[in-house]
Amino acid sequence: MFTKLYKFLSSLRFTIWLICLLGVIFAAGLWVPQKRLLKTIYLDWQQKSPDLVAFLDSFGLTTIYTSPITVTLWLLFFLNLSLVLWQRIPVIKSRIVLSESKIVDPESAGGYPFHSYYPLPDGLNEDKIFAALRKHGFTILGNGNMFYGVKNRLSPIAFALFHVSFFLILFGGIIGVYTEFRGYVELAQGETFQGELERYKDDPGPKLPEIGSLPDVSFTIKSIVPRVVRNTPTGISIMLVDSRGKSHEVGINVPYNTNHTSVMFKHLGVAPLFILKDSSGKEIGGAYMKLDVLKGGPDHFTLGGLLFATRFYPDYALVDGKPVTRSMEFNNQVFVISVERDGKKIAEGTVPKNGTMTFEGYRLEMQEMPFWVRFYVNKQRGLSIVYTGFALATIGVIWRLLFFRREIIGSIREKEGQLCLVVAGRSEYYKSLAEDEFVKLFSGIVRKTDER
Amino acid sequence: MAYWETIFYLVSMVIYALAGGGFIYSFVFKNPRVVSKVTLLVLFGFIAQTAAILARFNATGHLPWSGHYEYALMGGWFIIAGTLFVGWQNKQLQGLAVGTVPLVLIMLGYGYMQNPALTPMAASLKTIWLYIHVYFAWLSFGGYSLAMAAGVVFLLKQKSEAQEVPNPSYERFPSLGRLDELIFRYVVFGFITDTIMISAGAIWAKDLWGSYWAWDPVETWSLISWLIYGITIHLRVTFGWREKRLAWLAIAALSTVIICFFGVNLVVNTSLHMFQVR
Numbered sequence: 010m011f012t013k014l015y016k017f018l019s020s021l022r023f024t025i026w027l028i029c030l031l032g033v034i035f036a037a038g039l040w041v042p043q044k045r046l047l048k049t050i051y052l053d054w055q056q057k058s059p060d061l062v063a064f065l066d067s068f069g070l071t072t073i074y075t076s077p078i079t080v081t082l083w084l085l086f087f088l089n090l091s092l093v094l095w096q097r098i099p100v101i102k103s104r105i106v107l108s109e110s111k112i113v114d115p116e117s118a119g120g121y122p123f124h125s126y127y128p129l130p131d132g133l134n135e136d137k138i139f140a141a142l143r144k145h146g147f148t149i150l151g152n153g154n155m156f157y158g159v160k161n162r163l164s165p166i167a168f169a170l171f172h173v174s175f176f177l178i179l180f181g182g183i184i185g186v187y188t189e190f191r192g193y194v195e196l197a198q199g200e201t202f203q204g205e206l207e208r209y210k211d212d213p214g215p216k217l218p219e220i221g222s223l224p225d226v227s228f229t230i231k232s233i234v235p236r237v238v239r240n241t242p243t244g245i246s247i248m249l250v251d252s253r254g255k256s257h258e259v260g261i262n263v264p265y266n267t268n269h270t271s272v273m274f275k276h277l278g279v280a281p282l283f284i285l286k287d288s289s290g291k292e293i294g295g296a297y298m299k300l301d302v303l304k305g306g307p308d309h310f311t312l313g314g315l316l317f318a319t320r321f322y323p324d325y326a327l328v329d330g331k332p333v334t335r336s337m338e339f340n341n342q343v344f345v346i347s348v349e350r351d352g353k354k355i356a357e358g359t360v361p362k363n364g365t366m367t368f369e370g371y372r373l374e375m376q377e378m379p380f381w382v383r384f385y386v387n388k389q390r391g392l393s394i395v396y397t398g399f400a401l402a403t404i405g406v407i408w409r410l411l412f413f414r415r416e417i418i419g420s421i422r423e424k425e426g427q428l429c430l431v432v433a434g435r436s437e438y439y440k441s442l443a444e445d446e447f448v449k450l451f452s453g454i455v456r457k458t459d460e461r
Numbered sequence: 462m463a464y465w466e467t468i469f470y471l472v473s474m475v476i477y478a479l480a481g482g483g484f485i486y487s488f489v490f491k492n493p494r495v496v497s498k499v500t501l502l503v504l505f506g507f508i509a510q511t512a513a514i515l516a517r518f519n520a521t522g523h524l525p526w527s528g529h530y531e532y533a534l535m536g537g538w539f540i541i542a543g544t545l546f547v548g549w550q551n552k553q554l555q556g557l558a559v560g561t562v563p564l565v566l567i568m569l570g571y572g573y574m575q576n577p578a579l580t581p582m583a584a585s586l587k588t589i590w591l592y593i594h595v596y597f598a599w600l601s602f603g604g605y606s607l608a609m610a611a612g613v614v615f616l617l618k619q620k621s622e623a624q625e626v627p628n629p630s631y632e633r634f635p636s637l638g639r640l641d642e643l644i645f646r647y648v649v650f651g652f653i654t655d656t657i658m659i660s661a662g663a664i665w666a667k668d669l670w671g672s673y674w675a676w677d678p679v680e681t682w683s684l685i686s687w688l689i690y691g692i693t694i695h696l697r698v699t700f701g702w703r704e705k706r707l708a709w710l711a712i713a714a715l716s717t718v719i720i721c722f723f724g725v726n727l728v729v730n731t732s733l734h735m736f737q738v739r
Contacts, residue, residue: 238581261584387671399660441639
């Protein structure tokens with residue numbers, strides 16, 4: 010019973026079943042909105058179909074990538090991988106070892122689909138043939154009477170390498186999960202951040218590491234310069250100065266990396282300095298307002314007990330009396346602001362960059378308009394292990410599938426009254442295509458084809 | 462679309478349509494002599510498609526890397542380039558175009574219906590990883606497409622050979638044994654480039670999105686596709702799946718790649734792989 014179970018768990022049939030099941034799970038995760046990945050869509054769906062969502066929740070299908078079913082499948086997958094690897098190690102060892110027992114008669118040996126012989130021209134002896142074969146990458150064992158040659162002898166090691174890479178990715182991934190910190194922080198030009206936990210955004214709140222410390226970062230934002238060409242964001246340059254006075258440029262695809270922590274640009278907004286004054290010119294209030302308006306949506310702020318609902322037009326124009334933006338380029342930046350007191354609209358107007366708006370004895374001044382950015386701060390260990398896994402997987406696949414083994418056995422002997430090179434050959438994966446290769450190889454060596 | 466890009470794009474589509482028709486004519490009317498002439502036609506179509514890419518490059522300042530239209534334009538170019546390359550290396554393989562040319566024609570038609578507007582390169586795409594990731598993605602798409610084409614040819618030839626009077630058009634192709642090995646070889650090529658594509662994408666994703674794997678729909682589907690081809694290789698090497706079964710597998714598995722490139726973003730609008738290009 011145990012032997013039967015062991016055999017099944019270590020079989021390639023089981024591997025294929027597991028991969029198919031994992032594939033089905035992954036595909037299901039694309040159709041069923043996932044709680045963590047698509048929170049808004051999930052909540053909306055939950056409101057519309059509470060029973061269905063509750064039913065799927067109970068099976069873990071809305072957290073499918075971490076559900077007990079998936080975790081079990083992954084565990085079985087790695088168990089299977091370990092057993093397969095364990096079983097294959099002796100096979101790999103026996104295949105890469107160079108042994109005299111591999112030297113057999115090319116005319117009677119089984120398992121070699123390619124057989125041929127080539128009459129040897131004068132002057133072509135054992136040494137020259139072996140030298141030519143070595144030049145083609147073959148390791149030769151034996152002598153002219155009978156020899157064995159192998160090309161890409163160590164290729165079976167790549168099998169182990171490829172499968173070990175999965176363990177590295179798993180190991181690095183687990184370390185990453187337990188040491189990961191995730192958080193968002195919004196900072197305007199000129200602000201300093203020293204990694205204070207309370208300054209991270211509440212929604213979504215920071216994910217604290219199970220093991221290890223919080224990110225150790227400290228920097229000041231010196232400048233934020235976005236670039237937009239024909240409605241397409243084409244770049245952003247954020248200059249940071251760290252606590253040692255060293256400058257770092259952050260952009261899209263260019264995070265600031267320090268102490269296992271990456272600080273990545275995620276979102277851009279404007280933070281105009283609005284000052285509200287009364288009719289005598291006395292300042293009632295003022296602050297830098299971080300507004301999320303660059304994608305055309307509304308945002309608001311309060312000042313002096315008034316609510317200011319804003320919309321931002323980076324390239325403002327009036328078309329048929331309605332405000333529009335001609336493009337996303339910052340050519341004519343204007344805020345359209347509606348002022349409310351106790352829920353009632355009391356005024357509406359526009360404030361251009363560094364301009365003013367007057368209403369009911371008040372004067373709203375915009376004195377400057379720097380940008381603010383939302384940074385995604387991520388601290389994670391184990392990344393180098395994961396990347397090593399990726400590298401090993403890539404090397405393993407290339408090595409195993411491109412540099413596959415070719416084996417030849419041969420003998421220099423008399424045949425039909427002529428001294429001939431009698432050979433047999435085999436290749437992993439290919440039979441017909443390898444025959445072409447062997448014919449080309451031996452014809453090249455003897456410069457005369459004389460196929461049987 | 463730029464003016465010359467439109468002209469050359471349409472010209473290439475017309476030529477591919479004629480070539481596709483030529484291949485079908487060759488098989489249906491058992492006229493193998495047409496194949497090399499039609500292959501020459503494919504070459505002209507390929508030159509026109511290259512000109513369309515250059516015209517777009519001239520207008521935007523970057524190669525077509527993103528969005529469904531650009532996937533079709535550049536991905537189709539890689540598939541045809543692969544087809545012509547293998548046909549040039551081995552004349553017996555010119556007929557693989559019977560599978561790849563109609564596929565590229567459909568891709569180009571679909572791409573034309575998507576948004577082909579000229580846009581500057583989105584900021585998120587300005588990285589060396591784009592070239593590595595996308596280049597290998599297209600190479601793998603090309604390899605898998607050739608495997609599919611070899612699978613189609615294998616099945617047609619096998620069917621023909623089972624008849625009393627085989628269609629002479631198939632005599633031009635390699636033997637069934639060689640076609641079977643070629644299917645596997647193209648799958649292997651696609652799998653290797655696919656592996657590099659996924660690894661490069663993961664490293665890029667870490668810098669761009671903060672996570673090397675985020676179960677993004679395109680990411681997930683590319684993993685599914687990679688696993689399917691991984692299974693195909695295992696089935697062939699370990700379980701000895703050959704010939705008809707392998708051919709059907711190569712044909713069916715291509716659907717996962719097509720879904721990954723074109724299908725996912727049609728049904729899911731939450732993918733991070735939509736690079737905000739208008």
